[in-house]
Amino acid sequence: MPTVTEPALKLRQFEAVCRILDRFGRDPMKLIPILQDVQEEYRYLPEEVMTFVATSLGLPPARVFGVATFYSHFAIEPKGKYVVRLCDGTACHVKKSTSILDALYQRLGLSEKNTTTPDLLITVETVSCLGACGLAPVMCINDDVHGQVTPDRAVALIEDIMKEENA
Amino acid sequence: MNDTADRPVAPNLTRMADEYAAASAQIKQRVILCAGTGCVANGAIEVHEAFVEAIATAGLNVATELRSESTADVRLSKSGCQGFCQMGPLVTVEPQGLLYVKVTPADVEEIVEVTLRDGKTVERLLYEEQRNGRRCHGPADIPFYRQQARTVLRLCGYIDPEDIREYIAEGGYESARRAYVDMTPEEICGDVLRSGLRGRGGGGFPTGRKWELTRVQPGDKKYVICNGDEGDPGAFMDRSVMEGNPHAVIEGLLITARAVGADEAYVYVRAEYPLAVQRIRKAVADAEAAGIVGEHVFGTELGLTCHVMEGAGAFVCGEETALIASIEGKRGMPKPKPPFPAESGLLGKPTVINNVETLACVPLVLAMGADQFRTLGTAGSPGTKTFALTGHVVNTGLIEVPFGATLRDIVYNIGGGVTDDSGAITDEGFKAVQIGGPSGGCLTEEQLDLPLDFDSLRSVGAMVGSGGLVVMNRQTCMVSVARFFMQFTQNESCGKCLLCREGTKQMLALLDDIIEGNADAGTLELLAKLGNAVQKGSLCGLGKTAPNPVLSMLRQFQGEYEDHVFHKRCPAGECKALLMPEIDPDLCKGCTACARKCPVDAIIGDVRKPHTIDVEKCIKCGACAEVCKFNAVTGV
Numbered sequence: 001m002p003t004v005t006e007p008a009l010k011l012r013q014f015e016a017v018c019r020i021l022d023r024f025g026r027d028p029m030k031l032i033p034i035l036q037d038v039q040e041e042y043r044y045l046p047e048e049v050m051t052f053v054a055t056s057l058g059l060p061p062a063r064v065f066g067v068a069t070f071y072s073h074f075a076i077e078p079k080g081k082y083v084v085r086l087c088d089g090t091a092c093h094v095k096k097s098t099s100i101l102d103a104l105y106q107r108l109g110l111s112e113k114n115t116t117t118p119d120l121l122i123t124v125e126t127v128s129c130l131g132a133c134g135l136a137p138v139m140c141i142n143d144d145v146h147g148q149v150t151p152d153r154a155v156a157l158i159e160d161i162m163k164e165e166n167a
Numbered sequence: 168m169n170d171t172a173d174r175p176v177a178p179n180l181t182r183m184a185d186e187y188a189a190a191s192a193q194i195k196q197r198v199i200l201c202a203g204t205g206c207v208a209n210g211a212i213e214v215h216e217a218f219v220e221a222i223a224t225a226g227l228n229v230a231t232e233l234r235s236e237s238t239a240d241v242r243l244s245k246s247g248c249q250g251f252c253q254m255g256p257l258v259t260v261e262p263q264g265l266l267y268v269k270v271t272p273a274d275v276e277e278i279v280e281v282t283l284r285d286g287k288t289v290e291r292l293l294y295e296e297q298r299n300g301r302r303c304h305g306p307a308d309i310p311f312y313r314q315q316a317r318t319v320l321r322l323c324g325y326i327d328p329e330d331i332r333e334y335i336a337e338g339g340y341e342s343a344r345r346a347y348v349d350m351t352p353e354e355i356c357g358d359v360l361r362s363g364l365r366g367r368g369g370g371g372f373p374t375g376r377k378w379e380l381t382r383v384q385p386g387d388k389k390y391v392i393c394n395g396d397e398g399d400p401g402a403f404m405d406r407s408v409m410e411g412n413p414h415a416v417i418e419g420l421l422i423t424a425r426a427v428g429a430d431e432a433y434v435y436v437r438a439e440y441p442l443a444v445q446r447i448r449k450a451v452a453d454a455e456a457a458g459i460v461g462e463h464v465f466g467t468e469l470g471l472t473c474h475v476m477e478g479a480g481a482f483v484c485g486e487e488t489a490l491i492a493s494i495e496g497k498r499g500m501p502k503p504k505p506p507f508p509a510e511s512g513l514l515g516k517p518t519v520i521n522n523v524e525t526l527a528c529v530p531l532v533l534a535m536g537a538d539q540f541r542t543l544g545t546a547g548s549p550g551t552k553t554f555a556l557t558g559h560v561v562n563t564g565l566i567e568v569p570f571g572a573t574l575r576d577i578v579y580n581i582g583g584g585v586t587d588d589s590g591a592i593t594d595e596g597f598k599a600v601q602i603g604g605p606s607g608g609c610l611t612e613e614q615l616d617l618p619l620d621f622d623s624l625r626s627v628g629a630m631v632g633s634g635g636l637v638v639m640n641r642q643t644c645m646v647s648v649a650r651f652f653m654q655f656t657q658n659e660s661c662g663k664c665l666l667c668r669e670g671t672k673q674m675l676a677l678l679d680d681i682i683e684g685n686a687d688a689g690t691l692e693l694l695a696k697l698g699n700a701v702q703k704g705s706l707c708g709l710g711k712t713a714p715n716p717v718l719s720m721l722r723q724f725q726g727e728y729e730d731h732v733f734h735k736r737c738p739a740g741e742c743k744a745l746l747m748p749e750i751d752p753d754l755c756k757g758c759t760a761c762a763r764k765c766p767v768d769a770i771i772g773d774v775r776k777p778h779t780i781d782v783e784k785c786i787k788c789g790a791c792a793e794v795c796k797f798n799a800v801t802g803v
Contacts, residue, residue: 032493091637130439131397131402133557134205
């Protein structure tokens with residue numbers, strides 16, 4: 001979040017984290033929903049927040065990092081404001097979803113290793129199945145599902161976002 | 168039973184059902200809009216808004232929510248997934264039973280005027296059979312629906328999933344009430360065991376036996392868990408049930424809890440299914456408000472607390488011990504069994520885990536009775552099964568057939584036939600069906616008449632899995648499909664067992680060798696050997712079944728693998744590295760179009776004389792084949 005200064009960010013983070021922790025009664029069993037809510041708030045899991053969560057729950061930080069790195073939904077690096085999730089399930093794969101991914105990577109200058117644009121606007125990920133196989137190939141932008149996507153349409157959707165954000 | 172004074176009154180299901188039916192009867196017409204994930208992606212919400220507006224403009228009254236005093240002309244409701252996703256948004260008009268497909272907001276005004284006001288049909292919005300152009304009026308008429316046996320899915324796509332009253336009016340929660348009020352846990356376990364119900368999550372373990380094992384455990388703290396972590400790529404049955412009929416899942420969970428003596432339940436839903444999470448949460452809250460779930464289930468001394476938990480994206484959590492670890496807030500890694508969850512599950516307490524579809528079957532088993540349930544399906548696998556039919560087939564979507572239906576029925580009758588890459592029907596196009604996702608295998612033409620059930624599939628090295636059926640045409644390369652699944656399981660391996668963690672990686676590397684033309688005779692042998700080792704050396708279902716797609720395809724499509732390895736040729740033309748473009752001298756007219764198009768000047772030849780390709784220079788881009796008017800370029 002480039003617009004917020006570091007100390008201000010930290011203060012805000014811990015305040016919100018405390019609220020989340022309290023909502024779950026600081027129960028270590030609720031670690032996953034706690035981390036989900038923390039990520040909802042900050043779009044990723046900053047290292048110092050994870051340490052804070054661990055201490056508050058009486059868990060070793062390694063346990064929290066372990067959980068955060070195990071599940072694919074947790075991000076330990078900032079993600080873009082718009083997360084594009086391209087389905088690469090069986091049905092989408094046999095209907096050539098790979099060509100859509102290539103087109104997105106090319107348009108945004110991203111790759112498998114580097115999935116977020118430098119301005120933190122767009123992240124492109126693949127997911128194993130969005131469960132909308134009847135509409136394959138499928139792509140999600142944040143919570144909006146788009147079905148029967150073609151490489152051209154995917155790029156057009158991305159360009160719409162960029163146009164809107166830069167307006 | 169003497170302190171009934173401070174106990175809430177048991178909800179009166181009959182009265183609720185009667186009230187609902189009376190209110191519903193006051194409105195003669197009903198428009199049901201499919202609001203499953205598929206139709207919403209196609210714009211169903213916009214269509215809903217257009218209906219509200221158009222009905223009002225036409226001077227009719229619309230009710231979007233049913234109240235006892237409702238006197239509207241038209242009732243507009245949303246349903247869960249109707250299964251015919253590719254044709255969405257779907258609009259059903261009752262009482263005529265018309266089904267309009269691919270409805271856009273621009274069509275709504277016409278529907279309102281022609282159908283709702285004048286009682287006529289908008290022919291152009293009816294489903295048209297691709298083969299003969301016949302227009303079909305409703306589900307009873309459409310081959311995709313006509314040949315199914317929608318039992319678990321009967322209410323999915325009809326009722327409003329967010330209205331508990333409609334579920335009750337359809338007889339819902341009556342089985343759970345009987346289980347709590349009239350039946351003993353032994354009786355319930357006995358009935359379910361006799362019905363022959365087997366777990367729909369893939370393994371096919373008898374549900375009644377699982378319950379009985381848990382029921383007899385000592386101790387008064389027990390848990391029941393609904394496994395809604397449907398991670399198989401190509402499968403979305405559980406999502407559709409949770410979105411379309413969430414109360415059936417909650418009812419199944421209640422009956423399970425009563426059968427084993429549990430007082431706490433978890434519904435674990437995959438995070439990729441936000442709509443299912445939302446619907447399940449609402450269903451739990453509504454069931455609590457109605458006095459069905461909570462401290463006094465149906466006014467009895469027995470309570471059930473129900474939690475909903477969202478997964479965090481790990482396929483392995485579909486495995487029961489891994490799922491338990493995940494609920495406990497840990498990394499979702501499986502544990503060795505025994506002890507089975509029935510003995511020591513969540514927080515060390517006896518626990519039953521059932522899949523969504525299994526739970527949705529449970530109320531039906533009690534309502535129909537074990538004997539009646541057994542009349543559906545086969546002797547070894549009673550009942551019906553939902554499948555997600557996808558891939559190269561005309562009608563994709565969610566279907567339900569009795570166990571024992573053949574693949575031919577599904578692909579050709581319900582699915583409407585195989586399509587080529589451009590979407591046209593091709594009668595000769597069928598190559599294989601992948602069943603059971605990354606744990607399953609392939610069925611070929613020879614197995615088209617095999618009755619599908621747990622045991623017959625296992626006998627040919629495949630499995631029902633959770634029920635994804637991906638149809639593949641002749642333009643699909645079986646090595647790349649195998650590689651696709653291998654990459655999936657390799658990615659999702661939790662890393663606990665060496666053979667799963669490293670073995671899948673090496674198998675993937677071997678498959679890459681085959682695809683890139685670097686394989687030799689030893690590769691295939693090593694691949695099969697390694698596959699067997701991974702099966703034997705892994706703890707949980709993920710690793711044990713990870714080599715299945717590869718091993719099954721190696722057996723069924725040996726020739727295709729050998730072509731890749733020995734002749735460096737991909738018969739489907741999918742593996743780029745193996746393409747060998749050639750110009751047929753008999754067809755080539757020497758027009759020079761290809762030579763001019765070739766980006767690397769690899770095509771040589773004089774005007775009006777057959778051209779040739781310089782294999783050393785060729786980058787196999789296929790541009791020559793695209794530009795050739797005489798189809799003289801082969802092998803790309």
